[in-house]
Amino acid sequence: MKLSGAEIVWECLLREGVDLVFGYPGGAILPIYDALTRYPQIRHVLPRHEQGGTHMAEGYARATGKVGVMLATSGPGATNLVTGLANAMMDSSPLVAITGQVPLPAIGTDAFQETDVTGCTLPVTKHSYLVTRTEDIAYSIREAFYIARTGRPGPVLVDIPKDVQNRVIEFHYPEGELRLPGYNVPGKAHPKEIEAALDLIHSAKRPLILAGHGVLMSGAMEEIRNFAEITQTPVALTLLGKGSFPENHPLCVGMMGMHGTAAANQAIQQADLLLAFGMRFDDRVTGNLKTYSPDSKKIHVEIDPSEINKNVKVDVGICGDLKMVVRQLLPKLQTGQHQEWIGQIRDWEEDTSERDILLQLAAHPDGKLWAAQVIAELFRCTEGKALTVSDVGQHQMLEAQYYPHTRPHSLLTSGGLGTMGFGMPAAIGAKLGRPEEEVWAIVGDGGFQMTLTELGTAMQENVGIHIAIINNSYLGMVRQWQEFFYEERYQSTPLKNPDFVKLAEAYDIPARRVSTKEEIEEAVAWARSIDGPTLIEFVVVQNDIVYPMVPAGADLHAMIRRPKPSESPDFENNPTAI
Amino acid sequence: MKHTLICLVENKPGVLNRVVSMFRRRNFNMDSLTVGRTHNPDISRITIVMEGEAGDGKKVVMTLYKLIDVIEVQDVTNIPTINRDLALVKVRTPDAYARNAVTDLCYERGAHLVDIGPEVTIVELAGAEESVESFVDALHQFEIVEMVRTGRVSMGRGIRTMEQRDYKSTRFPTYTPSMNGGSAEHDDE
Ligand SMILES: Cc1ncc(C[n+]2csc(CCOP(=O)(O)OP(=O)(O)O)c2C)c(N)n1
Ligand SMILES: [Mg+2]
Numbered sequence: 001m002k003l004s005g006a007e008i009v010w011e012c013l014l015r016e017g018v019d020l021v022f023g024y025p026g027g028a029i030l031p032i033y034d035a036l037t038r039y040p041q042i043r044h045v046l047p048r049h050e051q052g053g054t055h056m057a058e059g060y061a062r063a064t065g066k067v068g069v070m071l072a073t074s075g076p077g078a079t080n081l082v083t084g085l086a087n088a089m090m091d092s093s094p095l096v097a098i099t100g101q102v103p104l105p106a107i108g109t110d111a112f113q114e115t116d117v118t119g120c121t122l123p124v125t126k127h128s129y130l131v132t133r134t135e136d137i138a139y140s141i142r143e144a145f146y147i148a149r150t151g152r153p154g155p156v157l158v159d160i161p162k163d164v165q166n167r168v169i170e171f172h173y174p175e176g177e178l179r180l181p182g183y184n185v186p187g188k189a190h191p192k193e194i195e196a197a198l199d200l201i202h203s204a205k206r207p208l209i210l211a212g213h214g215v216l217m218s219g220a221m222e223e224i225r226n227f228a229e230i231t232q233t234p235v236a237l238t239l240l241g242k243g244s245f246p247e248n249h250p251l252c253v254g255m256m257g258m259h260g261t262a263a264a265n266q267a268i269q270q271a272d273l274l275l276a277f278g279m280r281f282d283d284r285v286t287g288n289l290k291t292y293s294p295d296s297k298k299i300h301v302e303i304d305p306s307e308i309n310k311n312v313k314v315d316v317g318i319c320g321d322l323k324m325v326v327r328q329l330l331p332k333l334q335t336g337q338h339q340e341w342i343g344q345i346r347d348w349e350e351d352t353s354e355r356d357i358l359l360q361l362a363a364h365p366d367g368k369l370w371a372a373q374v375i376a377e378l379f380r381c382t383e384g385k386a387l388t389v390s391d392v393g394q395h396q397m398l399e400a401q402y403y404p405h406t407r408p409h410s411l412l413t414s415g416g417l418g419t420m421g422f423g424m425p426a427a428i429g430a431k432l433g434r435p436e437e438e439v440w441a442i443v444g445d446g447g448f449q450m451t452l453t454e455l456g457t458a459m460q461e462n463v464g465i466h467i468a469i470i471n472n473s474y475l476g477m478v479r480q481w482q483e484f485f486y487e488e489r490y491q492s493t494p495l496k497n498p499d500f501v502k503l504a505e506a507y508d509i510p511a512r513r514v515s516t517k518e519e520i521e522e523a524v525a526w527a528r529s530i531d532g533p534t535l536i537e538f539v540v541v542q543n544d545i546v547y548p549m550v551p552a553g554a555d556l557h558a559m560i561r562r563p564k565p566s567e568s569p570d571f572e573n574n575p576t577a578i
Numbered sequence: 579m580k581h582t583l584i585c586l587v588e589n590k591p592g593v594l595n596r597v598v599s600m601f602r603r604r605n606f607n608m609d610s611l612t613v614g615r616t617h618n619p620d621i622s623r624i625t626i627v628m629e630g631e632a633g634d635g636k637k638v639v640m641t642l643y644k645l646i647d648v649i650e651v652q653d654v655t656n657i658p659t660i661n662r663d664l665a666l667v668k669v670r671t672p673d674a675y676a677r678n679a680v681t682d683l684c685y686e687r688g689a690h691l692v693d694i695g696p697e698v699t700i701v702e703l704a705g706a707e708e709s710v711e712s713f714v715d716a717l718h719q720f721e722i723v724e725m726v727r728t729g730r731v732s733m734g735r736g737i738r739t740m741e742q743r744d745y746k747s748t749r750f751p752t753y754t755p756s757m758n759g760g761s762a763e764h765d766d767e
Contacts, residue, residue, distance in 0.1 A: 118592070119595075122595070122596065122599055123599065123603050126646075127646045130591075130592070147646060180646065181588065181649045182587070182588060182645070182646055182647050182648045182649040182650075183646045304644065305640045305643060306637070306640035306641045306643065306644055308640070309633070309636070309637075310637065310640075
């Protein structure tokens with residue numbers, strides 16, 4: 001069969017099972033776009049900016065478990081991918097980005113719209129290809145998909161010069177094994193490693209599981225649950241680990257880290273065994289490494305060997321696929337009882353709930369709308385069954401605290417890179433991948449405006465996401481740092497915002513504004529009744545604080561807590577003051 | 579301390595860039611780097627000497643394994659190896675006296691005179707770094723006008739070679755758990 005390089009690209013995508021791609025055309029990728037007219041079975045979604053497109057592809061990938069695909073032209077199209085690729089790299093999301101490049105003879109001449117995109121993206125991709133022969137396109141794309149989705153997943157970029165796209169060759173799809181001598185996908189653990197882990201597990205008195213994104217990616221949810229129940233080990237979650245273990249499970253102690261639950265952080269500090277499953281001891285979850293969980297033995301099961309002993313030295317490091325490794329452990333586990341330990345954690349949890357802003361507001365209503373109330377109401381009105389996609393900031397942490405997740409892959413958020421502007425486009429991608437889900441994009445007024453152009457995409461493709469803007473007229477999280485650590489000098493954090501309702505209406509997206517708690521239920525019901533995108537702006541208190549907070553680099557147990565009513569002298573008059 | 583790493587990589591464009599970029603990105607300090615072919619035309623071999631703390635060798639090895647084109651990495655710092663460094667030194671030899679003196683020195687040290695001109699002489703020494711070092715010191719009695727060194731290349735002693743394991747899927751190396759069960763050390767920087 002005689003095919004052009006451009007047609008070969010689509011042939012290969014079809015063979016990878018791709019039926020939806022995101023992309024933005026331009027000169028150097030026009031042959032691929034023209035060839036797309038001959039592949040009507042593939043749906044193409046046009047974002048309004050390539051960054052938005054990469055976030056959509058990532059949202060799609062994380063919601064479906066498939067590889068997300070993003071196309072872009074050379075030069076500015078390709079450089080606009082960088083943030084999205086970096087985000088996918090940090091959160092280990094499988095993406096394949098295909099970029100057009102100037103024709104081979106023009107490479108290196110500073111030709112119009114030439115950028116060294118494989119160079120620009122080198123540190124933010126798992127791997128990349130500059131394809132110099134039409135014959136190599138199929139191999140490169142096959143490898144790209146394989147590398148993107150296996151091992152520790154990540155983004156792979158394939159850069160294809162225009163003349164390579166245009167050349168017509170006799171095409172045979174390369175079947176057979178890929179030749180990647182330097183690439184190995186870790187699997188099971190060595191029996192000695194299992195023995196060593198079991199020794200620690202069975203002698204622990206205060207064990208704690210730290211469940212991360214790896215649990216979801218290796219599909220080890222059931223195994224972890226069985227492990228926890230057999231050994232009666234409590235489970236703390238990373239932000240990206242949410243959904244890997246049901247948060248309504250009695251053994252779940254909630255999220256760990258900077259804005260985690262006090263109980264989870266205290267448990268980490270007091271544990272005598274940490275079982276780190278598919279997580280990487282990011283500084284946002286460890287705080288000060290010198291004082292991190294000082295009395296515990298540590299078992300780390302992780303697919304990326306470079307993560308083992310990188311930040312935290314461990315006693316047993318197992319490089320492997322989490323699901324396989326836990327399956328090796330399960331039949332050898334002895335049932336455990338840790339009543340004292342679990343009782344201790346319960347006490348910490350009670351102490352936490354006493355400080356809860358919702359309880360304090362319930363006892364002393366102030367008539368204002370607080371962001372935590374919005375999230376809690378959203379949880380109630382959606383019966384906790386929505387797929388939520390949060391942006392970055394206070395609302396993201398409040399989502400994590402007040403929208404408990406019980407299903408895998410029901411929260412998507414930018415964890416490792418903390419990319420403002422991720423939320424809304426990622427929600428579009430998630431909804432396109434899982435149309436049966438009720439998808440809520442929970443975004444801040446700041447972050448929303450970084451990628452709000454994608455309202456156009458939601459409109460054009462009629463993607464039925466619900467956008468909840470938590471509008472505090474501030475870059476709230478930065479404002480919080482300024483309040484705590486910069487003596488309340490609010491430099492460059494107040495926002496003068498557009499009328500978000502009118503803005504949505506300009507895009508033909510039904511929208512409402514809500515400024516009291518009482519209106520929430522009705523507004524959410526209204527949004528849910530509409531087939532297509534909707535937007536609700538929640539006007540919330542401006543000077544809110546997310547508690548608890550571990551200051552950057554501080555000891556994990558040195559949390560700044562919301563005072564208990566009994567400790568707050570002025571509580572009657574000012575119940576939510578610090 | 580200095581670490582010596584040997585790295586087998588696929589002989590493809592851009593691979594050296596990936597390796598070097600990893601060192602820059604992770605803030606590891608490279609002392610020297612040599613790269614060349616092996617007897618297998620598809621494989622290049624890189625020797626890297628880097629400055630770092632005791633645990634850094636392992637960290638670099640693990641991070642290098644993340645690169646798809648890296649086939650095998652070995653930290654040979656603490657295993658018996660043959661190390662060689664090659665120096666070309668151009669010294670000023672304006673008269674017969676100087677030329678004779680350089681010739682004598684080369685003979686003494688096992689170095690070669692590789693080019694003799696009317697003004698300058700080029701000498702070559704390949705050897706362990708210390709002998710190259712002391713040879714260069716001795717050459718300072720003349721005027722050194724130009725010098726180049728390759729940096730270290732290393733090869734492990736004995737039958738165990740790296741190439742024997744090439745092109746077979748090797749499992750990622752993992753950490754053998756400490757059998758004494760002692761508590762993990764914590765970073766104390
Ligand atoms: C692209 C980007 N720029 C800057 C930041 C730093 N940053 C983190 S949170 C935040 C404030 C976010 O404000 P908003 O979206 O309104 O959310 P809020 O915290 O008010 O809920 C900023 C500026 C970031 N994370 N990402
Ligand atoms: Mg805000």
